[in-house]
Amino acid sequence: MYQDFTxxxxxxxxxLSVIPVGYTHVCFPGSKNHYSYRKVTTTVHNIIxxxxxxxxxxxxxxxxxxxxxxCVVKFFPYSYFSREVPRxxxxxxxxxxxxxxxxxxxxxDSFVDxxxxxxxxxxxxxxxxxxxxxxxxxxxxxxxIPGAERMHNFTRLAIQLNELEPGVAPTDSRLxxxxxxxxxxxxxxANKKSLNSKKSSDL
Numbered sequence: 001m002y003q004d005f006t007x008x009x010x011x012x013x014x015x016l017s018v019i020p021v022g023y024t025h026v027c028f029p030g031s032k033n034h035y036s037y038r039k040v041t042t043t044v045h046n047i048i049x050x051x052x053x054x055x056x057x058x059x060x061x062x063x064x065x066x067x068x069x070x071c072v073v074k075f076f077p078y079s080y081f082s083r084e085v086p087r088x089x090x091x092x093x094x095x096x097x098x099x100x101x102x103x104x105x106x107x108x109d110s111f112v113d114x115x116x117x118x119x120x121x122x123x124x125x126x127x128x129x130x131x132x133x134x135x136x137x138x139x140x141x142x143x144x145i146p147g148a149e150r151m152h153n154f155t156r157l158a159i160q161l162n163e164l165e166p167g168v169a170p171t172d173s174r175l176x177x178x179x180x181x182x183x184x185x186x187x188x189x190a191n192k193k194s195l196n197s198k199k200s201s202d203l
Contacts, residue, residue, distance in 0.1 A: 001026050017043045037062040040075045056087070056108055068096025075108060092129065100129050104138070112139040 003024040010017040020039035027034045040058035057077035063070050073091030076084050087109050093102035100120050106112035115131035145156050162183060164174055173179060178197065181190035 011047075014047065015043050015045045016047050017041055032066060034065040035062060036065065060091075062091075069101070070094055071102075071104070073104065103129060103131050106139075110141055111137060114138045 001024070004022040005024070006021045008019045008021060010019065019041050023036045023038055025034065025036045038061055040056050040060050043055045043057065045053050045055065055078045057075045060073045060075065061070065062073065071091050071093040073089055076082070076088045076090070078086055085107060087107040088105070089108050089112070090105045091103070092100050093104065095101055100117045102117060103115040104112055105115075113135035114137075115135050117129055117131055119130035142155065144153060145151075145159070148154065151159055162174060162179075164180075168174065178190045178193040181187075181193060
């Protein structure tokens with residue numbers, strides 16, 4: 001996996017939008033499939049007043065460079081007046097000839113279902129794509145771990161990234177005494193240790 005990534009931002013008082021620029025590439029050596037995709041815009045609402053909440057919106061283009069298959073997934077922006085399900089996503093997977101093969105839909109924070117296309121509309125036909133009635137669930141969000149609200153609602157993976165493991169370099173930040181105290185929830189001791197370390201480095 002590698003990426004060419006930068007971003008721009010837009011602040012409008014009540015919200016902050018982060019607009020990613022560039023592509024992320026994912027390669028699978030076994031199947032020799034090479035995918036690339038663009039990330040969508042993330043907007044943080046109620047920056048100054050009110051409860052913070054996040055919305056993802058825009059279009060994500062996913063391309064299989066080996067087969068030419070492509071999927072454009074639309075992330076629907078939240079609107080108080082919209083009848084759409086909040087945080088809805090919808091996309092159509094097309095082969096190299098542009099023919100629909102699969103439909104994916106769901107919500108970006110809960111689940112994604114996949115439907116096989118059983119009938120393609122003819123060229124110029126504006127009728128909807130017909131799919132199988134029974135979807136296959138291809139992704140479901142993991143439930144939050146116990147006490148997640150006290151750990152910034154991080155996932156289990158994010159929390160475990162800071163766990164100690166054997167064989168790390170002596171300069172690894174996970175070995176810092178103040179950080180270990182903080183990991184254990186001993187905030188006052190961690191602050192004292194951090195201040196003492198700073199004073200020692202200033203001498």
